[in-house]
Amino acid sequence: MLQVVNESRRDRPPGGIGKHPQSTSDWRRRKDARGRQGWLPWAGSLAGHAVLLGLVVLVGVNLAQERPQPTTPLVTAELGEESSAPMLELDLKEQPTALLELPPLDPERYLPSDTIGSLPPDRSASLGGPGGGLFGARQGSMGQVLFAGLSGGDAKRIAFVVDASGSMIATFPVVTRELARSIGNLSPLQSYTVVFFQRDEAVSSPPADRMVAANPENLQRTMEWIRSAVIPSGRSNPLRALKQAMELDPEVIYLLSSNVTGSGQYSVDLDALLAQLDVLNPPDPVTGRRAVQINCIQFLDPDPIDALKKIAEVHSGRTDEEAAGFRFLGRSELGLEPGRR
Numbered sequence: 001m002l003q004v005v006n007e008s009r010r011d012r013p014p015g016g017i018g019k020h021p022q023s024t025s026d027w028r029r030r031k032d033a034r035g036r037q038g039w040l041p042w043a044g045s046l047a048g049h050a051v052l053l054g055l056v057v058l059v060g061v062n063l064a065q066e067r068p069q070p071t072t073p074l075v076t077a078e079l080g081e082e083s084s085a086p087m088l089e090l091d092l093k094e095q096p097t098a099l100l101e102l103p104p105l106d107p108e109r110y111l112p113s114d115t116i117g118s119l120p121p122d123r124s125a126s127l128g129g130p131g132g133g134l135f136g137a138r139q140g141s142m143g144q145v146l147f148a149g150l151s152g153g154d155a156k157r158i159a160f161v162v163d164a165s166g167s168m169i170a171t172f173p174v175v176t177r178e179l180a181r182s183i184g185n186l187s188p189l190q191s192y193t194v195v196f197f198q199r200d201e202a203v204s205s206p207p208a209d210r211m212v213a214a215n216p217e218n219l220q221r222t223m224e225w226i227r228s229a230v231i232p233s234g235r236s237n238p239l240r241a242l243k244q245a246m247e248l249d250p251e252v253i254y255l256l257s258s259n260v261t262g263s264g265q266y267s268v269d270l271d272a273l274l275a276q277l278d279v280l281n282p283p284d285p286v287t288g289r290r291a292v293q294i295n296c297i298q299f300l301d302p303d304p305i306d307a308l309k310k311i312a313e314v315h316s317g318r319t320d321e322e323a324a325g326f327r328f329l330g331r332s333e334l335g336l337e338p339g340r341r
Helices: 002-010 021-066 172-184 216-229 239-246 270-280 307-315
Strands: 145-147 150-153 157-163 191-198 201-204 252-257 293-300 326-330
Touching (some): 145 172, 150 252, 150 293, 157 172, 157 239, 201 239, 239 252, 252 307, 293 307, 307 326
Parallel strands (some): 157 191, 157 252, 293 326
Antiparallel strands (some): 145 150, 191 201
16 A cells, blocks of 8 residues: 555656646656656667677578588498308318328339339238238337338337438339338327438438427328438438437337448448447447347348348347348339339
């Protein structure tokens, strides 16, 4: 109620009720003037803001029209004809390990033309050795060491010292084939090396500084190396090869040659050879036995001085005449007689 009274008083003309009408008219004019002066600034401000907003919108539209709009590339793929072939399936089942099969030696690489064709593929029965092979190689519980019918027992470390002189050209394919068969019959628990002698040199199958386990992988590497690196030629001297083989601490050595003492520039005196071997493989002072058993095989023709036979008599550890660690294989046993097929 108080607020209404105050408002009514504020709207009254000055001087109170009952004053002269002229005064009332003046008061109203002043009031209208004050009202007009109050809203004019607001109207001007609103108009100014409207103009600014219009300018901003106009500038923004122009910029948007001038700026290139980014476009998203359309990725397409063309599918070819649907293949009816099944997807590859991997067979992860374990496959049985295939037995090692060595390729046959090529006689044309080693044999003279007049002997090609005279070499039989396999003469295991002709020499009567137990097991398969020309020289009767066989396998025992520990890997029986056997070459040319000569046993090395169950030795764990075996060295083959092979003549690679020109006199071995005709027999070299037979020797290498049976060498592979003999090593193949060993157990992986046994180890071996092959040392070739030619002229006054000795060359061992890799690695030259140690023996390797008698497993199929090593045998294959050895035979591949022999086929690619060893060609019989020249004269022979076995001393360096025997010494090199002895350094690898073998239990058995097979010495294979057609003329172990050689001839000409590289020949060696038999007594000197025996003396050198006596130093390399001395007898035990108590038992008289030697640390290394040396078995010897003579090829092609008999040796007039029986060098290999005398070596075997001293170093094979045998006393009986029939199995004294020596064997001779002539042309007839090897199937190399002229004209024989």
